[in-house]
Each structure stands twice: as structure tokens, then as C-alpha cells.
Amino acid sequence: xxxxxxxxxxxxxxxxxxxxxxxxxxxxxxxAQTCLTSLIFAVISWSEGKTNRISDFVSxxxxxxxxxxxxxxxxxxxxxxxxxGGKFFRSTKEGFAGYQKMRTGVLLVAILILVLSLGGMYLxxxxxxxxxxAAAYVILLIVSLYMISFLNFLQMLPDEGLANVLxxxxxxxxxxxxxxxxxxxxxxxxxxxxxxxxxxxxPLSHLILLRHYRKYFWNT
Amino acid sequence: xxxxxxxxxxxxxxxxxTLGGVDAVIxxxxxxxxxxxxxxGKTTLIDILCGVTGKSGGEALYFGERRDIxxxxxxxxxxxxxxxxxxxxxxxxxxxxxxxxxxxDNFDRARFTELCRRFKLGDPADKKQKKLAKLSDxxxxxxxxxxxxxxxxxxxxxxxxxxxxxxxARDMLCxxxxxxxxxxxxxxxxxxxxxxxxxxxxxxxxxxxxxHGKVIAQGFVEDLKQSxxxxxxxxxxxxxAKPLMMTFSGNATSFEGIALVEQADKLRALDTAVEAPTLxxxxxxxxxxxxxxx
Amino acid sequence: xxxxxNTNEPIYKQIAAQLREQILTGQLQGGDPLPSIRALAxxxxxxxxxxxxxxxELSAEGLVTATKGKGYFVNAQDAQLLAExxxxxxxxxxxxxxxxxxxxxxxxxxxxxxxxALWNMDA
Numbered sequence: 001x002x003x004x005x006x007x008x009x010x011x012x013x014x015x016x017x018x019x020x021x022x023x024x025x026x027x028x029x030x031x032a033q034t035c036l037t038s039l040i041f042a043v044i045s046w047s048e049g050k051t052n053r054i055s056d057f058v059s060x061x062x063x064x065x066x067x068x069x070x071x072x073x074x075x076x077x078x079x080x081x082x083x084x085g086g087k088f089f090r091s092t093k094e095g096f097a098g099y100q101k102m103r104t105g106v107l108l109v110a111i112l113i114l115v116l117s118l119g120g121m122y123l124x125x126x127x128x129x130x131x132x133x134a135a136a137y138v139i140l141l142i143v144s145l146y147m148i149s150f151l152n153f154l155q156m157l158p159d160e161g162l163a164n165v166l167x168x169x170x171x172x173x174x175x176x177x178x179x180x181x182x183x184x185x186x187x188x189x190x191x192x193x194x195x196x197x198x199x200x201x202x203p204l205s206h207l208i209l210l211r212h213y214r215k216y217f218w219n220t
Numbered sequence: 221x222x223x224x225x226x227x228x229x230x231x232x233x234x235x236x237x238t239l240g241g242v243d244a245v246i247x248x249x250x251x252x253x254x255x256x257x258x259x260x261g262k263t264t265l266i267d268i269l270c271g272v273t274g275k276s277g278g279e280a281l282y283f284g285e286r287r288d289i290x291x292x293x294x295x296x297x298x299x300x301x302x303x304x305x306x307x308x309x310x311x312x313x314x315x316x317x318x319x320x321x322x323x324x325d326n327f328d329r330a331r332f333t334e335l336c337r338r339f340k341l342g343d344p345a346d347k348k349q350k351k352l353a354k355l356s357d358x359x360x361x362x363x364x365x366x367x368x369x370x371x372x373x374x375x376x377x378x379x380x381x382x383x384x385x386x387x388x389a390r391d392m393l394c395x396x397x398x399x400x401x402x403x404x405x406x407x408x409x410x411x412x413x414x415x416x417x418x419x420x421x422x423x424x425x426x427x428x429x430x431x432h433g434k435v436i437a438q439g440f441v442e443d444l445k446q447s448x449x450x451x452x453x454x455x456x457x458x459x460x461a462k463p464l465m466m467t468f469s470g471n472a473t474s475f476e477g478i479a480l481v482e483q484a485d486k487l488r489a490l491d492t493a494v495e496a497p498t499l500x501x502x503x504x505x506x507x508x509x510x511x512x513x514x
Numbered sequence: 515x516x517x518x519x520n521t522n523e524p525i526y527k528q529i530a531a532q533l534r535e536q537i538l539t540g541q542l543q544g545g546d547p548l549p550s551i552r553a554l555a556x557x558x559x560x561x562x563x564x565x566x567x568x569x570x571e572l573s574a575e576g577l578v579t580a581t582k583g584k585g586y587f588v589n590a591q592d593a594q595l596l597a598e599x600x601x602x603x604x605x606x607x608x609x610x611x612x613x614x615x616x617x618x619x620x621x622x623x624x625x626x627x628x629x630x631a632l633w634n635m636d637a
Contacts, residue, residue: 004292005322013322016315081272084305090272091300092323093292219274249552250562394559401562402552422519425563442526442567495522 005094007108010101014079014089019105023112026069030117034062059136062121063178066114066144067171073110074151075167077103080217096218100210107148107206114144135187142191143177145198152205156212222248222284224375224409225269230278232264239264239433241278247440248283249406251397251423254413255503256430262413263302265430266379269411270300283374296325299373303380304357306364312349313342313363320367332370339366357384369396376400378412382420394423418500427499431510445496448505449484452476453492460490467505467512478505517558525560529568537577537588538599544590548578551586 008019015022038058045054079086079099092098122137150170157163223245231240239261246252254262267273269280271289281287286294307316313336320327333344339362342350352360361384368376376397382390397410414420417427421441428438439447451465458475462468464487468477478501479487484494497505517528536542549557551565558565569586572578578586615625 003325009322013319016311016318083308085308085311086305087267087272087300087302088306088319088323091270091295091298093295093325094323095271095290095292095295098323395556398552398556398559398562402550402556405550405552421561422559423561425561440563441561442524442563445524496524 005098005101007101007105010094010098011105011109013092013098014077014102019109019112022106022109023116026073026109027113027116027120030062030065030069030113031120033065034058034121037061059178060175062117063140063174064171066117067147067174069113070110070144070148070151071167071171073106073113074148075155077106078155078213078217090218096214099218103210104206107152107202110148111202114141114148118144133185135185138187138195139191142195142198145195145202147174149198149201149205152202152209155209223281224248224283225411226281226284227265227269228279228281230265230268230280231276232268232273233276234264237261237264237433239268240276242430242433242435244428244435244438246409246411246428247426248409249401250425251401251410251412252426252428253417253420253424253499254411254428254430255417255507256413256415257507258415260415260430261433262415262430263379264433266300266377266411266413270298270377271295272300272302292325296371297374299368299371299376301364301368301378301381303361303378303383307352307367309353310351312351313344313346314349316363316367317344320370324371326372328370328372332366335366335369336363339363341366358386358389361385362389365393365396369400374404374408376408376410376412378410380413380415382412382414382416387419390419394420397423416500417503418498421499424499427503429503429506429510431507432514436510437506441499444499444502447481448478448497448502449481449487449494450476450497450501450505451479451487451492451494453490457490457492461487461492467509469508478502478509515558517560526564526567526571529554529558529565530571533568533572534575534577537572537591538596538603540591540596542588544588546588547584548586548588 005013011022012018017025038054038061041057041061042051042054045051045057079089081087081090089099090096094101118137118141122134147170151167154163154166157166225246227242227244227246229241229243231238231242233239237259242261242265254265256262264273268275269289279287280289282289282294283297288294307319311319313332317327317329317332320332321329329344336342336344339359341359341363352363355363361381365378365381368378381393385393397412400410401408412420417424424441426438426440427444429436437444448466451461453461453475455470455473455475458468458470461475461477462470464483465477465479468475470476478497479494488494515529515532517525517532519525533542533548542548548554548569551569552562554565555562569578569580573580573586576589577591578588580586611625615621620628
């Protein structure tokens with residue numbers, strides 16, 4: 001009887017939900033949130049005759065919702081020993097290996113949500129044109145990937161207060177940046193390069209975070 | 221006599237507390253009590269033995285062969301449970317069953333359902349589930365026990381299981397230990413920690429006493445009760461008796477304490493009562509002496 | 515089996531005494547298995563080390579033998595040995611009776627009368 005946990009099983013052990021369920025739930029919430037608030041805003045703007053603001057708003061609310069989702073997924077799941085459940089998790093058959101798989105699973109959820117929500121927004125955009133370009137979505141994807149790595153690194157900061165300040169700063173910057181970004185019309189070569197780096201940085205930051213966590217948090 | 225755990229020189233350094241070096245054996249096929257006051261290091265030692273906390277040094281031998289507590293095969297054989305906050309507070313019987321099944325290879329759902337029924341906790345298959353946070357301390361502890369006893373393990377390690385249980389439940393806990401040991405006659409062992417042994421004396425076979433991070437005495441209960449004697453007498457003999465005794469407490473009318481059996485005859489000659497102590501009396505004596513020596 | 519928790523007599527001695535009686539009176543025959551130490555501990559609700567010590571005492575007296583992996587079994591008792599054991603017990607009981615008689619101020623005749631009466635009652 002030597003079964004090792006899959007990523008989804010590890011996530012289920014710690015949270016009670018599988019990777020699939022977490023992805024669907026969060027993506028669904030994200031869309032519901034974005035569509036609902038955008039619809040309300042669109043109705044208000046249309047009635048006021050200022051429809052040129054709608055695309056800005058949609059990009060704003062979408063980006064903030066996405067950022068909040070990533071903040072939640074990549075800022076938590078620490079499970080210190082003192083917190084209820086901490087000792088149980090540490091006594092399971094796979095111990096830290098199980099924790100590692102859980103964190104990797106949650107990271108996967110974050111990336112899946114990113115891809116699905118962007119894809120969904122792009123499709124929605126084609127059906128209901130709100131004046132954003134395909135290039136903008138690519139830029140958004142790349143920036144979000146950097147944000148994921150950034151949040152991973154933030155979890156290693158010993159000063160929890162400073163980490164939270166930086167998280168809020170990132171959220172605010174997201175809001176400010178979003179309205180500007182959606183005007184990009186073409187993807188340049190250096191965008192692709194930045195994207196490649198962002199893609200590499202995600203697993204790298206994840207591995208560094210896990211190594212740090214094991215050394216300073218798991219068994220001390 | 222086989223040992224289920226051999227502890228050699230285990231140490232752990234914290235900012236304001238040091239454990240160790242701890243040298244002890246836990247005999248196989250019996251119930252061992254780890255006895256000490258709060259802060260003596262019992263939880264730290266148990267956490268280290270079960271892989272919940274890392275150690276600074278030393279080693280432990282399990283089942284006479286394994287050394288690496290991070291080995292999943294070894295972890296499957298050990299049933300560990302802490303006293304409070306073992307599972308997250310928003311978990312229910314259903315989530316506990318699901319996570320236990322994923323966390324270990326030998327979790328038996330049917331047995332869990334049966335134990336939940338026996339402990340009057342409800343049914344893990346019910347539609348409506350109660351969260352752990354809503355249960356009383358006693359029922360929460362019972363839930364943890366149901367979960368850990370639903371696994372087919374060879375060593376049960378419980379950190380202060382009796383603390384949140386009323387006397388009736390403690391009695392039931394003793395029965396559970398005996399049931400656990402009898403089911404695989406001689407192949408299973410129990411280790412539990414406590415700061416108050418009185419309700420658990422009837423089930424304890426072996427005792428390990430801890431004080432200030434170190435083991436101060438250990439042995440089979442019957443042997444300990446022969447090596448140490450309870451002495452009591454009138455105040456008139458106090459002065460003569462005191463130097464012969466290991467621990468001493470007296471007032472204007474009488475005195476009492478623990479003495480080594482070698483002094484028993486001399487003490488009897490002083491017209492004092494000398495008899496075998498209860499494990500509780502012995503604990504108080506040994507731990508008090510350790511406090512005084514510190 | 516009856517054990518008294520709160521007397522001065524160690525529980526393992528009580529168990530040994532009762533089992534010894536059962537063996538010497540023939541209630542337990544040679545070859546009969548004793549309950550496992552853990553099963554007995556569970557039934558009497560005491561610690562395993564207590565039952566183990568009781569069995570070890572009986573084993574030291576030659577009344578039972580531990581078989582590896584199978585538990586404790588009663589040894590076949592020598593009939594003459596049994597008789598001697600009973601004789602010794604009789605002498606012990608009679609000594610106690612004489613002591614009580616002396617305290618009560620009874621003479622030898624009175625004691626013999628009481629003995630005869632009890633003997634006939636039983637027959």
C-alpha cells in the first residue's frame with residue numbers, strides 16, 4: 001500500500017477542495033464579480049451618456065479582482081504549527097512533501113485562474129466589444145505572471161507588516177496601471193522576452209519560497 | 221523485552237528553553253506514561269518523536285530498526301494526536317474522514333463511523349455536519365481519538381489526552397488503551413503524556429518522569445513501587461527521619477515523603493509507616509525533588 | 515476473579531493467589547491456557563504489567579509455563595505435590611483458627627466440637 005499523493009489530493013487534504021473545484025469556484029466568482037459590477041457601471045454610464053469610460057472600468061475591476069484572488073492564493077496557506085491543524089499536517093505520512101505538493105497545487109490553481117479568466121474575458125470582449133485589443137491581454141498575462149512571482153517572494157519576508165504593505169501597494173498599482181495598459185495595440189519583441197522571463201520566474205520563485213519555508217517554518 | 225522507541229541524546233534548543241539530552245526507552249507492548257509538570261518538555265519530546273518538530277541533536281530508534289521519522293512507512297505505523305487544536309476548527313467529521321484517508325494509508329472509514337457512534341459524536345455521512353469549533357472540549361478530544369484510533373497503527377502517541385476529559389471519559393480512555401493493546405497482543409504500544417497521573421494509574425505499565433527538559437527517572441511501575449517507598453509518621457520522628465528520605469514535607473503534627481527502599485528498615489525502626497506509594501504519590505515526590513534540585 | 519483495588523495487598527498478589535487456588539483445587543487443569551496478559555488486564559481493568567507480574571510469580575513457583583508466542587499454560591500438577599500444598603494450607607488455616615480461639619477464650623474441646631459440627635454439615 002504505497003500510494004503517494006497527487007497534487008490535487010494534497011490540496012484536498014489541506015483545504016477539502018480539489019484543484020478543479022478551487023479553480024472553477026474562484027474563476028466563477030471572479031467573472032461574476034467583474035460582469036456584475038461592470039454591468040451596473042455600464043448602465044449608469046450609458047444613462048449619463050459617458051460610454052467611453054466603460055472599457056477602462058471593466059479592465060480596472062477585472063484586474064483588481066484577479067489581483068485579489070492571487071493575493072489570497074499566494075499570501076496564505078502557511079499553516080504554522082501553532083495554528084489548529086498545523087500539528088496534524090506535520091504528522092501525515094508525507095509530511096513536508098505533502099505540504100510542498102499542496103503549495104504547488106495552489107500555484108497551479110492561481111495560474112489556471114489567470115489563463116481561464118483572461119481567455120474568458122477575451123472571448124467576452126469579442127462578443128461585446130469594449131475597445132480593448134488582443135495585445136493588451138498578452139501584456140496583462142505577462143504582468144500577472146510577474147505579480148505571482150512577486151507575491152511568492154513576499155511570503156519570505158520576515159516582517160509580516162512590511163509584506164502586507166507591499167501587497168497593498170501592488171494592489172493599488174494594479175488599479176492605476178490597468179487603465180493605461182489597455183491602450184496597447186501591438187505586442188513587441190521585447191514583450192515576448194519579458195514574458196519568457198516571467199514564465200521562468202514563477203517556478204523559480206516557488207522553489208525558493210518552499211526551500212525557505214522548509215528551513216525556517218516547517219520544523220523549527 | 222523489546223523497545224518500541226529508544227531515545228538517545230535527543231536535544232532541542234529554543235530561545236528560552238532547552239530540551240535534553242533525553243535518554244529513555246519506551247517498552248513494546250505496554251502503556252507508557254510521560255509524567256511532568258507543564259513546561260517540562262513533554263510536548264516538545266513527543267513532537268520530535270512524531271516528526272512534528274525538528275530536533276537539534278540525538279537520535280531515536282523505532283521498532284528496533286527505523287531511524288528516519290520522515291519515512292512515510294514509519295509514519296503510517298505511528299498514531300499521533302495532540303491535545304488541543306489538532307484539526308482546523310471549521311472541519312467536520314466528514315472533512316476529517318476525507319483528510320485522514322489522504323494523510324495515511326491505514327485509515328478505516330467504517331471503523332471511524334463506528335467509533336463516532338460509540339463516542340456519541342454523530343455520523344460522518346450525515347448531510348448536516350457540526351464544525352469542531354462548536355463542540356465542547358471533551359467532545360473535540362473524543363473526535364481526535366476516534367480519528368487516530370481508526371487507523372491500524374502499532375504505536376499510539378497521545379499528548380495530554382486526559383487533560384480535557386472528565387473522570388468518566390478518562391476511565392473510558394483507559395479502557396480504550398487496553399482494547400488497543402489487546403487487539404494485537406504484544407505488538408502494539410501506547411505512549412501518552414500527562415501532568416496528573418492519578419486517573420490513569422490503572423492503565424500505566426511504565427513511567428518516564430521529566431523535569432526541566434530532562435528525564436529524571438523511568439521504570440516499570442511495579443519496580444518503581446518497590447524501589448521507592450512512601451513514608452509517613454509523627455512530627456516527633458521528623459528530625460531523625462528527614463536525612464534518610466529523598467523528599468520530605470512536614471508540619472506541626474506529621475510528616476510525609478518518599479524514601480529509597482534501602483532506607484526502609486531504618487525508617488521502620490523509627491516507628492514510621494513505610495509502604496508502597498501510588499504512582500501519583502511517587503510522581504509528586506520525584507518531581508518535587510527535581511524542583512528543589514534545580 | 516475478584517480483586518480489591520484499595521487494600522494494602524498488591525493487586526498482582528491477589529491475582530496470583532486466586533489463580534494459585536484455582537490450579538491447586540483442580541479448577542484449572544494441566545494444559546489449560548491462561549487468558550493472555552492483555553486480555554486479562556482488559557477484563558479486570560488494570561495495567562498489563564500487573565497481570566504479567568502475577569503470571570511471572572506463578573511461573574517462578576512452577577505452576578504455569580510461558581510458551582513463546584502462545585501465552586501461559588497451566589503445568590500438570592503432581593498429585594502428591596498438590597496434596598502437600600493443601601496440607602500446608604490446612605495447617606495455615608488451623609493456625610489462624612487456633613489464634614482466634616485463644617482470643618475468644620475457647621478451649622481445645624470447644625474447638626474440636628465446632629470442627630466436627632462444620633465437617634458434618636459439609637458432608
